[in-house]
Amino acid sequence: MSDFKPNIRAFCCHYTSQQTCAEGPEGLKDDGFPESVSLFRVPCTGKIQVSALLQAFEDGADAVYVVGCPVDSCHNVKGSQRAAKRVGAVKQALSELDVEPERIEMFHLERGFHPEFVAVAQEMDKKIKKLGPSPLKGESA
Amino acid sequence: MIIAERKPLAEIVEMTKDHEKILVLGCRGCVTVCSAGGDREVELLASLLRLGAKKEGRTLEVREGSLVRQCDKEYIDSLDDWKNDYDAIVSMACGVGVNFIANLRPSTVVYPAVNTSFFGGSPEQGFWTEQCAGCGNCVLHLTGGLCPVARCAKSLMNGPCGGSQNGKCEIHKEVDCIWQMIHDRLEHLGRKEQMLEVAPIRDWRPAGHGGPRKAVRDDLSV
Secondary structure: OOOOOOOEEEEEEHHHHHHHHHOHHHHHHHOOOOOOEEEEEEOOHHHOOHHHHHHHHHOOOOEEEEEEOOOOOEOOEOHHHHHHHHHHHHHHHHHHOOOOHHHEEEEEOOOOOOHHHHHHHHHHHHHHHHHOOOHHHOOOO | OEEEEEOOHHHHHHHHOOOOEEEEEEEOOHHHHOOOOOHHHHHHHHHHHHHHHHHHOOOOEEEEEEEOOOOOHHHHHHHHHHOOOOOEEEEOOOHHHHHHHHHHOOOOEEEEOEEEEEEEEEEEOOEEEEEEOOOOOOOOOOOOOOOHHHHOOOOOOOOOOOOOEOOEOOOOOOOEOHHHHHHHHHHHOOOHHHHHOOOOOOOOHHHOOOOOOOOOOHHHOO
16 A cells, blocks of 8 residues: 555635645645645635535545634634534544544644644645545445 | 434435435425435435445445425426436435325335434524424413423323422433423413313324324315
8 A cells, every 4th residue: 555645635714724825835845745635725614514525535535634723713703613513424424434434534723824734734644544545435345 | 393313324325225326305394494304415415325335336326306395296296307317216305205205106216314203493503302292182272382292201181290300300310391391381470270170081093093194174275
């Protein structure tokens, strides 16, 4: 599995990804942001529906994660709390499908530039490389 | 409204495993309001069924749709829009909807995707409680508007049983004794004497014990 290159989709809110994204792809790469992670910025993670997270898996993602504001200080009050609930719903759905629920995660990070934004991407990259391709891609059936 | 909950995915997968093209059909009535079988839930179930089939290496085409209601003939007729281009329907409506499809579409295979649970309301978002049993012989005018048929574990009609302790039911410490609530409410309304009236032995035939029920309104049919 050493040549496995994960396809990881990250949904990030405008606030947690703002300055990090301002660096551009090259800046992110220099910071150590894994190439396996594709960023999808949304105004607020509370706007992300469960269907969008599942669609990412249908589109071939090996893993998905959401980065939203800290639980108690979301710019939109409860947006990141809603996102966490929806991530939880997808975790449950993955379990029902007998797929590792850790293929989807929620992270609550402070807004602005901070190394944790890169760190969680590296964490997911490392974890999914270990887990291997998503069974939902049907490649192992 | 009718409260329903989606069945475990494995159960739905097992029902549909022999089909290659299914129509996941939502209902925009009660099950939309209780987030069990509306457009959004159709989208989710369809996605999960596709993912599950792909994981198992099965071919499964999932079509998605919703009817205004699945409990009226005129809306069931609009199933024609899908031109029978499916092997089976997975209905996300309550049991009434599944029955109506079965009644009106003799050649259509139909499966239930939800468990129809009860008649209830939502005191807060994401939380529903049973309020009515549909027993066909309403006594709410005698009980302060609180239903002992649906909300008493024993459906008692003349006050609480011995299991009522500190206002709670013996079946669970979180369940209020409805007869305690009826007493307190009638007292608050200054109508406690209503409790002295002895309820007669109840005729349970209108509650379904006399077979399937029906309602007829001649003034509405031509």
